[in-house]
Amino acid sequence: MTFECYTEFITGTQYQTIECYCCLCTQVRFHIMSERELRERTAGAGRDVDLHLNLQQLSKALLTLLTMYSTEYSINGRRCPTEAEFHCYYVLLNLGDHDHFKV
Numbered sequence: 298m299t300f301e302c303y304t305e306f307i308t309g310t311q312y313q314t315i316e317c318y319c320c321l322c323t324q325v326r327f328h329i330m331s332e333r334e335l336r337e338r339t340a341g342a343g344r345d346v347d348l349h350l351n352l353q354q355l356s357k358a359l360l361t362l363l364t365m366y367s368t369e370y371s372i373n374g375r376r377c378p379t380e381a382e383f384h385c386y387y388v389l390l391n392l393g394d395h396d397h398f399k400v
Contacts, residue, residue, distance in 0.1 A: 321362040322379055325386065328355035352390075359387055 332351050339348075366380045 318362070318365065318377060318379070321358055321365065322383070324358045325355065325362060325383060328352075328358060329386065356390060359383065359390065363387060 328351055332348065332355065335348055335351060362383055366377055366383070369375055369377060
């Protein structure tokens with residue numbers, strides 16, 4: 298089962314347990330690390346690889362996670378401990394230039 302299947306399951310149901318948050322956090326971190334790794338490998342080989350698919354999946358997972366954080370706060374009035382970290386990732390992702398992923 299892929300990360301995307303888990304995301305669909307989480308968003309398609311009303312389950313917002315700690316496991317759901319951990320799964321999405323892991324997915325976002327995976328896409329961030331894979332972006333760096335892909336750029337590192339393609340830069341040394343002189344290949345021009347289109348990395349938009351990984352950024353697209355990162356963006357989707359991050360928006361899902363931030364929506365869950367927002368829902369948790371509006372329903373229960375609680376903030377999650379990792380919420381600030383992922384809001385920072387969102388800001389970095391949307392600066393308009395993805396050169397900050399360069400190695």
